[in-house]
Amino acid sequence: MMIQSRQESVVRVLYEFPPGVDPKRQGQNLALGQTVGSLVPGMAAQIASYQGTLESSDVLSDGRGQAWVRYPSHNVSGDLGSLLVMILGKYSLAGPAKIRRLELPSDYGARGRWGFDGIARLARVSGRPLFMGIFKPALGLSPDDLARILREVGEAGLDLIKDDEILPDTPASTALSRIRACRPILEEIERTQKRTMLYAVTLSGRADKLLDSARRLREAGANAYLLSPFAYGLSVMEALASHPDTNLPIFAHPAMAGALGGSPDYGFDMSVLLGTLMVHGGADAVLYPTSAGNLPISADTESDIRNTLLHGGLAPVPSAGVHPGALPRFLPDRNTRIILNAGTGIMDHPQGPAAGVKAFHEAWARWQNQESFSPDALPEGPLKAAVLKWGT
Amino acid sequence: MMIQSRQESVVRVLYEFPPGVDPKRQGQNLALGQTVGSLVPGMAAQIASYQGTLESSDVLSDGRGQAWVRYPSHNVSGDLGSLLVMILGKYSLAGPAKIRRLELPSDYGARGRWGFDGIARLARVSGRPLFMGIFKPALGLSPDDLARILREVGEAGLDLIKDDEILPDTPASTALSRIRACRPILEEIERTQKRTMLYAVTLSGRADKLLDSARRLREAGANAYLLSPFAYGLSVMEALASHPDTNLPIFAHPAMAGALGGSPDYGFDMSVLLGTLMVHGGADAVLYPTSAGNLPISADTESDIRNTLLHGGLAPVPSAGVHPGALPRFLPDRNTRIILNAGTGIMDHPQGPAAGVKAFHEAWARWQNQESFSPDALPEGPLKAAVLKWGT
Numbered sequence A, B: 001m002m003i004q005s006r007q008e009s010v011v012r013v014l015y016e017f018p019p020g021v022d023p024k025r026q027g028q029n030l031a032l033g034q035t036v037g038s039l040v041p042g043m044a045a046q047i048a049s050y051q052g053t054l055e056s057s058d059v060l061s062d063g064r065g066q067a068w069v070r071y072p073s074h075n076v077s078g079d080l081g082s083l084l085v086m087i088l089g090k091y092s093l094a095g096p097a098k099i100r101r102l103e104l105p106s107d108y109g110a111r112g113r114w115g116f117d118g119i120a121r122l123a124r125v126s127g128r129p130l131f132m133g134i135f136k137p138a139l140g141l142s143p144d145d146l147a148r149i150l151r152e153v154g155e156a157g158l159d160l161i162k163d164d165e166i167l168p169d170t171p172a173s174t175a176l177s178r179i180r181a182c183r184p185i186l187e188e189i190e191r192t193q194k195r196t197m198l199y200a201v202t203l204s205g206r207a208d209k210l211l212d213s214a215r216r217l218r219e220a221g222a223n224a225y226l227l228s229p230f231a232y233g234l235s236v237m238e239a240l241a242s243h244p245d246t247n248l249p250i251f252a253h254p255a256m257a258g259a260l261g262g263s264p265d266y267g268f269d270m271s272v273l274l275g276t277l278m279v280h281g282g283a284d285a286v287l288y289p290t291s292a293g294n295l296p297i298s299a300d301t302e303s304d305i306r307n308t309l310l311h312g313g314l315a316p317v318p319s320a321g322v323h324p325g326a327l328p329r330f331l332p333d334r335n336t337r338i339i340l341n342a343g344t345g346i347m348d349h350p351q352g353p354a355a356g357v358k359a360f361h362e363a364w365a366r367w368q369n370q371e372s373f374s375p376d377a378l379p380e381g382p383l384k385a386a387v388l389k390w391g392t
Helices: A023-033 A044-050 A080-087 A089-093 A115-123 A143-155 A175-193 A207-219 A234-242 A257-261 A270-279 A299-311 A324-330 A353-368 A382-390 B023-033 B044-050 B080-087 B089-093 B115-123 B143-155 B175-193 B207-219 B234-242 B257-261 B270-279 B299-311 B324-330 B353-368 B382-390
Strands: A010-017 A053-059 A065-072 A097-103 A130-134 A160-162 A198-202 A224-227 A250-252 A266-268 A285-289 A315-319 A339-342 B010-017 B053-059 B065-072 B097-103 B130-134 B160-162 B198-202 B224-227 B250-252 B266-268 B285-289 B315-319 B339-342
Touching (some): A010 A023, A023 A065, A023 A089, A080 A089, A080 A234, A089 B257, A115 A130, A115 A198, A115 A315, A130 A353, A143 A175, A143 A353, A207 B207, A207 B234, A224 A234, A234 A250, A257 B089, A266 A270, A285 A299, A299 A315, A324 A339, A324 A353, A324 A382, A339 A353, B010 B023, B010 B080, B023 B053, B023 B065, B023 B089, B080 B089, B115 B130, B115 B198, B130 B353, B143 B160, B143 B175, B143 B353, B160 B224, B175 B198, B224 B234, B234 B250, B257 B266, B257 B270, B266 B270, B270 B285, B270 B299, B285 B299, B299 B315, B324 B339, B324 B353, B339 B353, B353 B382
Parallel strands (some): A097 A266, A130 A160, A130 A339, A198 A224, A250 A285, A285 A315, A315 A339, B097 B266, B130 B160, B130 B339, B160 B198, B224 B250, B250 B285, B315 B339
Antiparallel strands (some): A010 A065, A010 A097, A053 A065, B010 B065, B010 B097, B053 B065
8 A cells, every 4th residue: 555656756546447448558548648638749849748658557367457557746736636637537538447546746735734643632642542423413403402412422531523424504503603502511621621522513615615614613612624525625625734724633524435436447446535535635534434334345445545544644533333342343453543433333322422432431441451342241331231232 | 407496495316226226215215314314212303304305216127226305405505515415425335326317496506607698798709609729738838839829729710718627737837827828819819809719727726725826817817717626626616606806707627527427326427417516516618528529428418418508507518529520510409509619629620720710610601501511512621621531
């Protein structure tokens, strides 16, 4: 999982094509068509330095073709928008092609200013995974409901909470009204527990309004953002990650990623969408579905995403299928630089949300001591109730 | 091709699923999962007004399933970002689903301030299609090259010209340097021909920089923008279309649309991407591939896109496969509210770019007089040379 290019001045892309498509020919079409467009007689010297190169091509045993194409990085503008136009752009209309790997110069794009370490430092947690919850139900909660839920899970020791991504600014609930309702509780937790609980609030609206709103939310006490970059634009996340007035951790949500990465033949590998493009797009933490849940994602893909994020210093945030008894599953290689995000896994705990939070802390303590998670071995309490409901 | 909803307060979406997927069940999952998330005991009344509804479901004769789902429009924020999160968002990760039709309240999103009529008025053209060219090669032209090409095609009567979308701000060619090189020629054409030739310049960069740059370009004399909204974000186009300082016609390029619409089972129908979302995203003119070219798009899809744009008052800009002899093909129903965009069809004319432009005007005159386009019937000149090279 390389995310740096061997040469700093090029962009390398691995394309995959369905059986029957000639990868050599398509690789050549990409190298030419996505750069100089066509060979113009008499201008060959003038445009030579812009032309892409087919590095290699291959037909795999299952008949699928692959081609590595190398593009000069001075063809693009240092941002992800012009990068996407170059590496897939109009070619996307020419037939099936899926980008499997993307290697960029290490300083390409926007880099998150926080990453896992910055978030953990803010939350004053070290040496263990962070635990994140989600306000539920997604829509229809009043400011009082939010404050009540926040106090309950905050007192129980939850590190972070987020809006559901489907809660934008609505007439009944603006992000600003949510921050105003929650700020006193966050301050109370800060005062009594000597830690900062983070609340990632959903950003929405057209690009200029979204960025203005992000500034105002920070002024009003927001301490983290939730953005769906595939719905709003990677360019918006890059802006958010770059401006001094929006210097808060950015939690990137994978909404719409399936439209760009679900098909076997079109778009992008999930590890490019939720890994490489996040690392170079300014995200600090990235939510992604896990193979432990009921979404169709393979363990290999999940691992690719996680490793790309870790390598880039970002916080992997496995989501969907996360509940207290499943904690060991998310700590392979004893890596604890991860944020476990549970919606129902906290809010629908049989003994209530506070017990859901406590069950995660209990699971962490048991995991550290290498104790069994089998129901028979568990003492009565939140973790046992969680395991009886959701398993391990 | 309805683009207004029957009821102004709802968003209606037609989803299609591959054979074997139960459209009724998935429609219900969408109606619930993409709105309130889950049914919360004791909060049913509070969240009822946010819940989506499965309107109908059906299994087609080929086994594919369809479901119409209706969402309250107060669940979203009046912008396309929150709309995409609601109608596809996290569900996109749950398995194959393709949005075939999208119906929005008529005032939803951002609406282009120019449309076809505004662009034609600016260009001082009425009663005929507009002719648009593309600077070629895409990369590597110097400011002097641009000025020379622009003068040649401008003097020959070209209405509009655009950058290639793969030419962002690069170290060797910023959009500002291009506008500075071309402005004197545009002013010369204005003075001598009493018309405004439009030059759609490529916008690039992270969202805030892109919007700033668009303002500066307008101050420097730019009179049209080229944006790839699927690479930069629809939210960026909405912002561009809404701000008083960026009040210029927006030409939307379909780069990346294939990643979102190429697959039969994932993402969006091309008529939603390049039609409905453009009408509600603030575009004034939309480039799309034609079935006359070598890109895999059906005549029906082309017609759907064109009709959606026309119905919304936008300028359809058929691209790829456009050359002088093909003009009649793009004027079905004698509709002339269209912009014909030719890259090689002008720049690679056997007698040079000026002849390419003249061939389009000649084709238009013949079409008006209902004269034959067969090579035998054509007088010697630019059109005949074009037809001999590219056919009709």
